[in-house]
Each structure stands twice: as C-alpha cells, then as structure tokens.
Amino acid sequence: MTAVISRRTRGATLGAIVRSELIKIRSMRSTWVGLVALLGVATLVTTLSSTKVAGVATPDVFAGWILTVFQVGLLLTTAFFAVQTASEWSTGMARTTFAAVPARGRWVAGRVIACALGGAVAALAVVAAVLGLGTLVHSAGAEALGPETYGLLWQAPLALGLMSGFSAALAVLVRNAWLAVGALFTLQFVLGIVSATLLTWFLQVMPYLPFDLAGTVLHASQAGADLAGAPGAGLAIVLLVAWAVGTAVVAAIVSRRRDGA
Amino acid sequence: MIEVASLSKSYGSVRAVDDASFTVRPGVVTGFLGPNGAGKSTTMRMIMGLDRPTSGTALICGRPIAEHRAPLAVVGAHLDPRSFTPGRSARSHLSAVAASNGISRRRVDEVLELTGIASVARKRPKGFSLGMSQRLGLATALLGDPATLLLDEPVNGLDVDGVRWIRELARSLAAEGRAVLLSSHLMSEVEQTADHVVVIGRGRILADKPLSEFVSASDDGAVEIASTDDARLAQVLANAGASVAPLGGIAVSGLPASRIGQLAADAGVALTRVHEPSRSLEDAYLALTRDEVQYQSTPKESVK
Numbered sequence: 001m002t003a004v005i006s007r008r009t010r011g012a013t014l015g016a017i018v019r020s021e022l023i024k025i026r027s028m029r030s031t032w033v034g035l036v037a038l039l040g041v042a043t044l045v046t047t048l049s050s051t052k053v054a055g056v057a058t059p060d061v062f063a064g065w066i067l068t069v070f071q072v073g074l075l076l077t078t079a080f081f082a083v084q085t086a087s088e089w090s091t092g093m094a095r096t097t098f099a100a101v102p103a104r105g106r107w108v109a110g111r112v113i114a115c116a117l118g119g120a121v122a123a124l125a126v127v128a129a130v131l132g133l134g135t136l137v138h139s140a141g142a143e144a145l146g147p148e149t150y151g152l153l154w155q156a157p158l159a160l161g162l163m164s165g166f167s168a169a170l171a172v173l174v175r176n177a178w179l180a181v182g183a184l185f186t187l188q189f190v191l192g193i194v195s196a197t198l199l200t201w202f203l204q205v206m207p208y209l210p211f212d213l214a215g216t217v218l219h220a221s222q223a224g225a226d227l228a229g230a231p232g233a234g235l236a237i238v239l240l241v242a243w244a245v246g247t248a249v250v251a252a253i254v255s256r257r258r259d260g261a
Numbered sequence: 262m263i264e265v266a267s268l269s270k271s272y273g274s275v276r277a278v279d280d281a282s283f284t285v286r287p288g289v290v291t292g293f294l295g296p297n298g299a300g301k302s303t304t305m306r307m308i309m310g311l312d313r314p315t316s317g318t319a320l321i322c323g324r325p326i327a328e329h330r331a332p333l334a335v336v337g338a339h340l341d342p343r344s345f346t347p348g349r350s351a352r353s354h355l356s357a358v359a360a361s362n363g364i365s366r367r368r369v370d371e372v373l374e375l376t377g378i379a380s381v382a383r384k385r386p387k388g389f390s391l392g393m394s395q396r397l398g399l400a401t402a403l404l405g406d407p408a409t410l411l412l413d414e415p416v417n418g419l420d421v422d423g424v425r426w427i428r429e430l431a432r433s434l435a436a437e438g439r440a441v442l443l444s445s446h447l448m449s450e451v452e453q454t455a456d457h458v459v460v461i462g463r464g465r466i467l468a469d470k471p472l473s474e475f476v477s478a479s480d481d482g483a484v485e486i487a488s489t490d491d492a493r494l495a496q497v498l499a500n501a502g503a504s505v506a507p508l509g510g511i512a513v514s515g516l517p518a519s520r521i522g523q524l525a526a527d528a529g530v531a532l533t534r535v536h537e538p539s540r541s542l543e544d545a546y547l548a549l550t551r552d553e554v555q556y557q558s559t560p561k562e563s564v565k
C-alpha cells in the first residue's frame with residue numbers, strides 16, 4: 001500500500017513562518033492590552049506635557065513627547081516580546097511549533113522577524129497617537145511635522161522593531177520569561193549603575209549595548225543629540241542589527257543542539 | 262512510513278532508549294506499548310525531532326523530519342494534550358499552526374468539524390477539559406492531512422464516544438494508506454485498534470510483530486477440562502505426554518483439545534467441561550513486561 005502524501009500545504013517557508021508568528025502575536029489578548037497600555041502612556045504624556053506648552057506646539061515639542069513615551073515604551077515592548085516568546089516553552093506550545101517547523105533556525109528567524117514587525121507597528125501607532133492627539137490639543141494652527149518628527153517616523157519603528165527582535169531572540173536563547181526580562185533589565189539599568197560606580201571603564205562600552213544604541217537611533221534627528229563616545233546614527237543602526245541578528249543566530253544554534261520543547 | 266534504526270537516548274548515566282529499531286508501515290495501525298518510563302514518549306519525541314538522539318536515526322517517509330519541506334503534510338503528531346497557549350482561541354491556534362506550513366484556513370474549519378470542536382472554536386482552551394484538549398491536539402495533528410500520524414495516549418480523558426471515534430479515526434486513516442503509531446496504556450483499545458504492536462521496556466524493544474502473532478506467541482495452549490473421573494483421565498493424559506495440573510478440574514498443556522477428547526473417549530471417561538481460555542493482549546503484554554516494569558506498586562497485604 002502506498003502512503004498518502006497531501007497536497008494541501010505549500011510548505012514551511014520563512015514567509016509562512018512569519019505569517020504564523022504574526023497570527024500568534026495578534027491573537028493574544030495580552031498583545032492588545034499591551035498596545036492599549038502603551039497608547040495610554042502616550043496619551044498621558046502628551047496630555048500632561050501639552051499643559052506646559054505656551055501657545056502652539058512645534059515639531060521639536062512633539063518629538064520631545066514621543067521620545068519621553070519611548071523611554072518607557074522601549075522597555076515595555078521588549079519585555080512583552082520576551083515574555084510572549086518564552087511562553088512557547090512554559091505553555092508547551094513549543095512542542096506544536098517544532099512539530100510543524102522542525103527547522104529551528106528558520107523558526108527563530110521567523111519569530112524574530114515577526115516580533116520586529118510587531119514592535120515596529122506598535123512604535124508607529126505610538127508616534128501617530130502622540131502626533132494626532134498633540135495636534136488636536138494644540139489645533140490652533142499647530143504644525144506637527146518637521147525634521148524631528150519626520151525622522152521619528154522611521155527611527156522609532158526601526159529602533160523598537162530591532163529591539164523587539166533582539167528580545168525575542170534572547171528569550172529563545174534562555175527559554176524562560178523571568179531570565180529574559182532579567183537580562184533586559186540588566187542591560188538597561190544594572191550595567192549602567194555598575195559601570196558608573198564600580199567599573200568606570202565599562203562606560204566606554206555602554207554606548208554599544210542594545211538599549212543605548214536604540215536610544216542613539218531614536219535621537220538621531222534631534223538637535224544636540226550627539227553624545228560623547230556614542231557611535232553615529234548610521235553605525236548605531238548597523239550595530240543594533242548586528243545585536244539582533246547575532247543573538248538570533250546564537251539562539252538558533254543553541255536551539256538546534258538542545259533537547260526539549 | 263517511520264523507520265527507527267538503532268535509536269538510543271541517554272540522560273547522564275540513564276539509558277532512556279537503548280538501541281531501538283522498528284518500522285511503522287503505511288496502511289497499518291501500530292500500537293506502541295510499554296510500562297511507565299519505558300521510553301515510549303522519548304522515542305516519539307526523537308522521531309519528531311523534539312529531542313536529539315544520542316545515536317541512531319529516525320526517518321519519516323525516508324528522511325529526518327527536519328529535512329521535509331512541508332512537515333505537517335508528512336507527519337501529524339499529538340504528543341501531549343496541553344501543547345497550546347491557553348490564552349489563544351482554538352481557531353487562532355489552528356490558524357497559526359496551519360499558516361506555518363502554508364495550509365489554507367478552509368482546512369482549519371475542516372479539522373474543527375472533524376474533531377467535533379467547531380462549536381468552541383472561538384473559546385480559549387485554558388478552560389477546556391482533558392477530552393476537549395485531546396480533540397484540539399488531534400485537530401492540530403490532522404491539519405496537514407499527513408501521511409503519518411504519531412498519537413501518544415490520544416484517548417486519555419475522552420468519553421466513550423470519543424474513544425470509539427479515535428478508534429474509528431485511526432483505523433480509517435490507516436485504511437487510506439497512512440502509517441499510524443499509537444501509544445496507549447489501555448490494552449483493550451490497542452487490541453481493538455492496532456494491527457501490529459511494538460513493545461518497549463526499560464528502553465529496549467521487547468517485541469515487534471503483528472498483534473495476532475504477539476498474542477498467540479504468549480499462549481501456552483493450556484486447556485481446562487473436567488470429567489467424571491479426573492484422577493484416571495489425568496493419568497491417561499500424562500501417559501500421552503501432556504502436562505497436567507489440578508485446577509478445579511484439570512489444566513492440560515501439550516495436547517490439543519481434540520486429542521484430549523479422543524483420549525478421554527478411549528478411556529471411557531466422560532468430559533463434563535472443556536475450556537480453551539483465549540489470551541488477551543493484556544495477558545501477553547503483562548507476561549512480556551513482567552520484569553521490565555520500572556515503577557511497580559506493592560500489593561496492600563504485603564505492605565503490612
């Protein structure tokens with residue numbers, strides 16, 4: 001008797017995996033709660049900040065509000081994607097995922113790309129919310145768009161997208177939500193404190209770590225954003241891509257060699 | 262077809278699977294039996310590429326699973342009833358898995374109907390009973406209309422209708438030419454469903470043969486009889502080369518029932534009862550794995 005081979009499937013291509021992971025992201029209630037929370041922070045910052053504006057808000061004022069939102073948003077978004085990715089293992093979903101896509105490297109790539117796209121879309125939503133609400137509040141001829149805000153339309157999605165991809169890769173590597181979030185907090189806060197108080201030489205390394213690079217990308221179009229010792233915007237983008245891709249490659253290699261799903 | 266060759270898996274000094282080799286053929290339901298901790302799940306996980314073998318190979322349709330372009334069309338696996346994210350609806354779960362292999366949404370609706378969970382498709386499975394979770398797992402396994410199916414304890418938690426449905430599903434899938442590997446602790450289920458059995462104990466393959474052959478091979482051929490003169494008949498049968506033992510009558514081994522009847526007639530002894538006990542899969546399984554059970558309970562009397 002010959003085996004039946006189905007023709008119902010087009011195969012587990014990278015595009016198919018990205019679509020699958022995007023469905024996973026958007027089908028979780030926590031995704032929408034997180035996005036609403038992020039937009040809530042954006043609305044709050046815009047509302048509070050706009051009360052301090054005398055007259056008409058200018059693009060640099062709008063950009064300042066957006067950057068304030070992203071101080072919080074960057075950490076919230078990266079933590080969110082790390083937790084959601086690590087939940088593949090804590091819930092047992094990874095068994096189903098790897099039965100459907102046994103090629104671990106391709107799956108890691110798909111997951112990282114999907115999280116990066118998710119982060120980028122969230123960033124665009126925040127930028128749009130701040131600009132929209134700001135313009136509404138300061139509608140007296142306010143011009144929301146200028147070089148600073150134009151820049152953020154690509155800087156914010158790029159920085160948040162790459163950081164979301166990086167955090168997803170980190171979560172695949174450690175397979176544990178607490179460890180992944182702990183690693184992100186260490187990168188964002190602990191290393192800064194340690195380097196400032198104990199290992200001052202590390203201050204020269206800090207600008208090349210992911211959160212600092214994301215900050216550099218976000219501030220790229222802001223006047224006076226250049227910090228001593230920090231790489232330029234172009235190099236920061238390249239290095240941020242390297243962090244995300246490098247972590248994903250390491251995660252894929254480790255994942256292929258490791259048991260368990 | 263699944264071809265497992267010299268498959269071994271060690272965890273430190275513990276040999277979970279030891280040089281296992283067997284084949285799961287198309288058109289056949291193969292029962293995978295073994296006591297708890299025997300290595301069934303580890304073997305299935307290695308076949309699916311979820312665990313890395315220490316040595317040996319597991320091929321599905323001629324290749325390791327990771328080398329297939331469309332894995333869900335080659336093999337559908339249901340290894341654990343809780344292999345989903347509890348907060349994602351059943352339909353979204355299936356849609357995501359289907360999308361990963363480029364399977365259409367129409368197929369998602371088909372498997373929801375097929376497994377009887379269409380009415381709860383929009384519900385999040387964190388509230389599902391074990392039976393409903395089993396059905397969702399089976400729906401996931403069937404998404405790619407696969408040539409091979411691995412089902413690990415699929416009837417756990419199912420009601421009578423569900424158990425019968427799984428039995429009929431497994432048999433109909435095999436009848437379509439698919440290879441089905443089904444592990445279960447319920448011997449009666451395997452007996453009614455499987456055509457072939459692979460028995461594993463302490464990581465080693467103890468038997469790999471057709472179900473009927475497995476059951477009959479363990480049959481000692483004893484016939485239980487009673488007569489008007491058991492003592493005389495026992496002597497006659499012993500003289501004819503049979504082994505006899507008292508058993509509220511006589512238990513006779515080594516002679517077929519027809520020959521026993523002939524000898525009794527020749528001796529002028531009337532037989533009042535002739536019983537050829539049929540061995541079940543459970544009897545055969547217990548006889549084979551008696552020494553291979555890793556976790557054994559102690560009878561209540563001997564605990565005192």
